[in-house]
Amino acid sequence: MIINGVEMKGLAVEHAAGLADVLTRNRAAMAPYEPLRNEAFYTEAGQLARIEGMLEERDGGRLVPYVFVEVGGGAVVGAMNLGSIALGPLCSGGVGYWIDRDWHGKGLATAGLAEVLRAAREDFGLHRVEAQTLIDNHASVRVLAKNGFTEIGLAPRYLHINGAWRDHRLFQRVLHDEAPSA
Numbered sequence: 001m002i003i004n005g006v007e008m009k010g011l012a013v014e015h016a017a018g019l020a021d022v023l024t025r026n027r028a029a030m031a032p033y034e035p036l037r038n039e040a041f042y043t044e045a046g047q048l049a050r051i052e053g054m055l056e057e058r059d060g061g062r063l064v065p066y067v068f069v070e071v072g073g074g075a076v077v078g079a080m081n082l083g084s085i086a087l088g089p090l091c092s093g094g095v096g097y098w099i100d101r102d103w104h105g106k107g108l109a110t111a112g113l114a115e116v117l118r119a120a121r122e123d124f125g126l127h128r129v130e131a132q133t134l135i136d137n138h139a140s141v142r143v144l145a146k147n148g149f150t151e152i153g154l155a156p157r158y159l160h161i162n163g164a165w166r167d168h169r170l171f172q173r174v175l176h177d178e179a180p181s182a
Contacts, residue, residue, distance in 0.1 A: 003068075003111040004106050004107060005070060005071050005072075006068050006070055006106075006108055007068070007070075007071050008068050008108075009067060009069060010064075011055070011058075011066060011081075012051070012055075013052065015047075015069070016048040016051055018067075018069070018074070019047040019051070019076050020043055021076070022078075023042055023047070025100070027042065030098060031162055034161065034162065035159070035161055036160075036162065054081075057083070061085060062083065063081060063085065064124075065079070065080075065081040066079065066080045068080070077100040077102070078097065078098055078099035078108055078109070079097065080095065080096070080116060081095070082119070082120055082124075082129070083096065085124060087124075087180070088180060089180060090127075091127035092127060092128050092130065093124070093129050094129065094132075095116055095129050097113065097140075097143075109143045110146045117148075117173060120175060121176060126175055127174065127175060127176060128174045129175065130172045131144055131149060131170075131171045131172075132155065132171070133171070134166055134167075134169075135168070141171075144173075151171050152172050154168070155169075
């Protein structure tokens with residue numbers, strides 16, 4: 001899927017250097033929204049190890065990781081994942097995403113999330129997808145609203161972000177009301 005000169009594709013080990021670069025360049029901008037990271041996280045080796053772990057989760061059916069890559073140049077400009085996939089009577093998953101600060105406001109997260117929701121329903125048969133945002137992450141709330149998510153609550157001290165436990169707003173999108181596959 002191509003959006004404004006950027007392709008959303010499945011995460012692969014070849015994206016390690018690009019992820020290390022974009023995460024390093026966006027480190028200060030992302031700090032208020034991210035857990036504290038060790039220095040190895042921002043290296044190609046750190047990203048390679050992270051990707052290998054994510055691909056193991058993918059192969060286990062629990063995670064579907066994507067990256068946003070510039071068409072032509074190949075620079076990584078963001079990531080999105082559908083994770084915590086649970087089938088059976090729950091049929092649910094969670095979504096997370098981030099975009100390079102230079103690409104904010106260009107519709108990448110909104111269009112990418114629409115594609116992930118399509119895959120969640122059509123490829124995985126999920127009933128619902130959930131998302132969480134920090135209280136003041138208004139840009140993320142807009143992305144979720146444009147994709148039909150509704151707010152379902154507040155989780156006090158939900159995630160340890162930027163050195164402290166932070167409250168998060170909880171959202172969900174119900175994709176269908178059909179019974180789970182037997």
